[in-house]
Amino acid sequence: MAAGKRVVVVGAGVAGITTAVVLAETGVSVHVIAKEVPGVTSLAAGAMWGPYLVEPKNKVDQWGQRSLEIFRRLAEDPATGVRLASGIEASRTAEAPPDWATPLPGFRPCGPAELPAGFSAGYRFTMPLIDMPTYLDYLLRRLDAAGGTVERRRLASLADAGPATVLVNCTGLSAKALLPDPGLRPTRGQHVVVTNPGLTEFFSKDTGLSSDLLCFYPHGDTVVLGGTAIDGEGGLASDDTAAAAAASILARCAEVEPRLAAARVLEHRLGVRPTRATVRVEADRREDDAVVVHNYGHGGAGVTLSWGCAEEVRGLLPDK
The missing domain is CATH 3.40.50.720 (NAD(P)-binding Rossmann-like Domain)
Structure with a gap:
């Protein structure tokens, strides 16, 4: 031009x-x-x-x-x-890895000892966290x-x-x-930001089409916990529904990483994805x-x- x-x-x-x-x-x-x-x-x-x-x-x-x-x-x-971080994407069923993950640096299947309780498959790789x-x-x-x-x-x-x-x-x-x-159409998303109890690696659960996501991304002194993906919901008000969703997010993440249970909540983040x-x-x-x-x-x-x-x-x- x-x-x-x-x-x-x-x-x-x-x-x-x-x-x-x-x-x-x-x-x-x-x-x-x-x-x-x-x-x-x-x-x-x-x-x-x-x-x-x-x-x-x-x-x-x-x-x-x-x-x-x-x-x-x-x-x-x-x-x-932006930083490059190692971490795990895991599944409660024996799912094949996503095709975009296999070429990433450090990609390899996880051994049973690396997976949280209740997970049957997982893959470790390095990718950008933002x-x-x-x-x-x-x-x-x-x-x-x-x-x-x-x-x-x-x-x-x-x-x-x-x-x-x-x-x-x-x-x-x-x-x-x-x-x-x-x-x-709107897809409502929510994250909870907490103090970092010492995490350096990310974790993400393969949740498929579920509206309840499970992931955490450490960013120095804080960790972003996720999340939700509620199809058709466009409201952003931090109401009782958002508070209940935040409590559920915290509970899901703490089940995988117990150190998060005592982390102090700093912020609730809500957005509406354009789907x-x-x-x-x-x-x-x-x-x-x-x-x-x-x-x-x-x-x-x-x-x-x-x-x-x-x-x-x-x-x-x-x-x-």
């Missing part, structure tokens, strides 16, 4: 900010508009790299692998909030250094974004009403001849796919 053209990125979750960084660092004038900067759902993420119940598989594999390459480089700088508040701050600093600007404002429609050569739609679940896209049958990354020309490039519908894999999708958006920008 020719220098001097103005791109407006709508949305400031991990997809929006990463896309803005990729575009700004190629010399494009980038302006981000979002109600919340950074987005609440991205702040609530755990987060661990890993394609999580998301399609289409061929594109997800490409986007995920590209993101993995970049996260590995970012892990060399502690200021990014401390999302630190990481999103890093991305915003990087965007600022590249000349990108940020505006906090709620839009009633994409047309309210103002003049732009290209609009990039990274609005997540808000795209359901803004476009509209009836194929989007769609397939991730949407494509260009669209509207009736007013404006170009819109969509990048949304990542479900629980927004972090995992962020860099790959952002680079695909860059390739979809018009040449002139």
Whole structure:
């Protein structure tokens, strides 16, 4: 895309900010508009790299692998909030490992002594863990250094974004009403942040399609415990339901790692994942001849796919 053209990125979750960084660092004038900067759902993420119940598989594999390459480089700088960690994904049934895990460094089946009680299979590997508040701050600093600007404002429609050569739609679940896209649905997620009793490795249970997840991700002095994935639930209020879910999350994690039972709760994080049958990354020309490039519908894999999708958006920008 020719220098001097103005791109407006709508949305400031991990997809929006990463896309803005990729575009700004190629010399494009980038302006981000979002109600919340950074987005609440991205702040609530755990987060661990890993394609999580998301399609289409061929594109997800490409986007995920590209993101993995970049996260590995970012892990060399502690200021990014990214680090490489070893850990275990385990199952209560003799499940085969996910195909994305087998090429990862250090991949091997776990012996029985390595597995918590009640688990019959597991696999150890090394992958990126991302401390999302630190990481999103890093991305915003990087965007600022590249000349990108940020505006906090709620839009009633994409047309309210103002003049732009290209609009990039990274609005997540808000795209359901803004476009509209009836194929989007909310999936409520919840994590509990506690003091770290000395954990250095992650743990994740293969829960399939269950709404009750089991995982913990250590980030220095804290551990993020998960979680929930309640399909069709879009409420974020920290109500009695959220409190009950938090207690259940703590109990599930402490059963696997007893040291967590005495950890002090620091924070409850809630977000709503934008779930769609397939991730949407494509260009669209509207009736007013404006170009819109969509990048949304990542479900629980927004972090995992962020860099790959952002680079695909860059390739979809018009040449002139």
